[in-house]
Structure formats: C-alpha cells, structure tokens
Amino acid sequence: MAFVRLAGEVAVIAGAGQAPGETIGNGRAMAVLFAREGADLVLIDVDEASVAETARLVEAEGGKARVVLGDVTTEEVCAEAVRVADEEAGGLDVLVCNVGTNRGDGGVTSVDLAVWERIMALNTRSMLLMCRAALPVMRRRGGGAIVTISSAATRVSLNQIAYKMSKAAVEQATTAVADANARHGIRANTILPGLIETPMGVDQQAPEVGMSRADWAALRDAKVPLGRRMGTAWDVAHAALYLGSDESRFVTGVTLPVDGGQSLRVG
Template sequence: MAGQFDGRGVIVTGAGSGIGRAAALAFAAQGARVLAADLDAKGADGVVREIEGAGGVAAAVVGDLGEQSVVDEVVRTAVERFGGVDVLVNNAGIMDRMSAVADVTDAEWERVLRVNLTAPFLLTRAVLPHMLAAGRGTIVNTASEAGLRGSAAGAAYTASKHGLVGLTKSLAVMYRRQGIRANAIAPGGTATGIVVDADRTAHGPAALGPHFVNLGRVARPEEQAAAIMFLASDAASDINGVILPVDDGWSAV
C-alpha cells in the first residue's frame, strides 16, 4: 500500500459512498491512513473493511458532521490513530429541493447550509491547530458547479457551495505562510447516490430546466477522486486557493 501518501493521515467526509468512497480508497491505495467519516454506518464501516482487507490502515467515525461533538470525535480519532492530520477532504454534502428563494423553507435552508458549509468550517477549524503545529497541511473541499453559477441548483444548495468556495479562498490566503494549502473541486454531473427530491412543477426546477442542456457527460466518482488526490498531493505544492471544475467543460459553456 506504499505510495505518494505513504504514512499520511487523511480525513475524508462522506466516505461511505460516491466521491468520498472513491477518494478514501484512492488515498489508501497510495499508502495513506484514512479516517472515513459518514452519517451512514454501513457505508463507512464497509470502506474501512475494504481498506483493511487490502492491507491498509483505516478507521470510521459515524455521525452528523454538523454537530461539534462528532467533529471533535473525528479529529481526535485521526490524531490518536494516525498521529496527526495531513489532509482533510471536506466532501460530505446534500442536495436541496431545487427550490427558488420564495419557496425555501427554514428547515431546508438550515439543513443544507449546516451540512454543506458549516460542517466543513467546523472540521477545518478543528484540524487547523494540528496542521499549524506540524507546519503543513492540505485541505480539499468538494464544492460544485453550483458554486460557480446560479443555474445549477436551488437557492440553498447554490448559496452553500458559493460559501464553500469563499471559505476555500479565505483559507488559502490566511494560512499560506504557515504551509497550509486549501483548494476545491467543482464537480459537474457525477454518478453518486445523491437523490434530488424536487417538485418538477415548482418554480425553481421549472426555471432551472433549460440551463441543464450543457451538463456534459456524467462523471464517475473515481474521476472526481483523482482530482482531489492531485490537489492534495505534493505535485500541487504551488496550487492554492484554486476552484477546479471537473465537469466535462460545463463551466466553459
């Protein structure tokens, strides 16, 4: 299991499925010790078993990453098991109902922002002391095509991903002199288990419909994971504050 991440401690959120699972397996295949965090116990435990079955080192923490106590457990476990955190991949996320602003409920807004933006903030804040003490660290966030435009999702999801883009850039500027890099990928359509529970007759989905004609092909989770791996690697040592579209050219249209 030796490779470019040999011996490094990596936290991957949303590791139970989709892009997170692909990233966790890819890091482990390159020698990383992986902490798989997910709300789904079966998915997180399954990834750990797969990594350990291949001779790697992994651990799972199950819980809602919007809760400070779960975030504390994730970071504490990674530090205790791996000796530190070299890479944080904030990948966990949920979709909204494609709702237009006038139709967004308080519950939809608060849940989407909590998972997609507050949880990455909480995790980043929790790992920073360890990275600062080590004098190095890499953070890779999973943003979205919706973080680059206003026509790829509903109001809550769009706001959350624009916020994640801003958080990424702020981190890059504020901590570059301390040896910490922060970048993000902006996936287009990707074959994951995320389900959009939308009323197609509502104003939001109806208004967004025409804008999806330039979606491009649907990517495999492994393609997104490859971009995450690159941004986290030493090969990207001078790349900081970048939002990398992985979308078959959708962002270029």
C-alpha cells in the first residue's frame, strides 16, 4: 500500500478558496493534496462560493471538509475554526496560514497608507491570530505542525513595500513560534513561493499592471531561472505537505523557497 502522509490527521487551512482565474490557487491545491494524503480538512475563507468549490474537490478525493466562513483577521473566526477541528473533526494536527495579498501595493513614497495598513493587517494579523488560537490546542495534544506562507518577495527586488514588510514579519513570527513551542512538540516553518501561476499572481495582477494575462504570464515566466517557467500551486502544495507531515518531523523554524531559483539571483 502506498504511504499516506496525513492519514487520520486534521488540517486547518486559512484561505482555502481562491481568486477567480484559469489555474488552481495555492490554498485550494493544498486542500486537495492533503485530502489525497488522508487528512480531514477544516477550510476557512470569506468567499462562500469559492470555499464551497474547494470543499467539493476535497470530497471528490474521498476526503471530509468542514467549512468555516469568515474573516481570519478576527479572533472569533480563528477560534471557531480551531473549535471545529478539535471538537468536531477530532484534533488539530496541521495548520496552514495561507491568507495573503499584495493588492494595490506600491513603493515607500507611493503606497496609499490605507492600502499599506490593509495589507499589513491581512498578512500579519491573520497569521498571528490563527497561531494564537491553534497553539493551546496543539500544546494540549502534545504536538502539531504550522506552515505559514511568506513570499520570495522578501528576497527579490520588488516595489511592494507593504508586501515585503508583512511577509518579512510572517517569517520572523514563524521562527518565534517554532522557538517557543519546540518543547511542546510543535513545529513551525515558512514557505516562500516565488512566481507561481495562480489566479492571485497572474489573473488578478495582470489588470493591475495594465497588461494582458498572456503578456504578464510571459514576463513572469522569463524571470524564473529554472526552465523559464512559473511554478504551479501544486509545487507550493507539495512543500506544504512535506512541512505539514511527519516526513519533516526534525525540521522547524526554516524558510523554504519554492521559487525555481529566483531568490538566488543577486546582481
């Protein structure tokens, strides 16, 4: 029998829907892959139709999906997702903090302050609150794996100050969680996706930069050292599966670039 990496485990994914577009998003791909590997899912999102579609795909894989609808920058929604995992699904083994945006971002002097505050809050507060809600349950249960989603944007030239600041904060907060909770058997690691062909990265951003989807995708492809092609959400999902499963049982506090070598390019 094939080795099933998350058999009998419960995984919570914050941001399990996706922006509309031609390809699969990171959160949805993780949910589908985790279900294939035997996990029961608790899926959180503000977008009812989109998270329902993820739940449908999870169930098509033979998995079980429970949906918590709401905003993960509020304590109530994070607490409810953890309660559903613990009391209804029977545990909380893996938490993925996937919610994040760079929408409307700009440089230090050009960014709109309200936009800066929105991006900072969404990207950092969601991760903080999800971890605050999940950690007591993971400690009580004697372990767990937290996977946060930063971005290779923290390593490359990019005129997006709120995104860079917020994702750098996510990386630091993840190492703090890892450090403080290792004695409880809890691991915390961050993935740095690079240029990924998701609706968030391509379909949503093309109009923002005033380009067609095809031209924007070609520009992103050209920046990737490995094969001159963007990654896919499956590449990010496989990294999340590794960091969420016992295969990485001795790995904590790391930042794992999944970027086709983009962050290696300096100068």
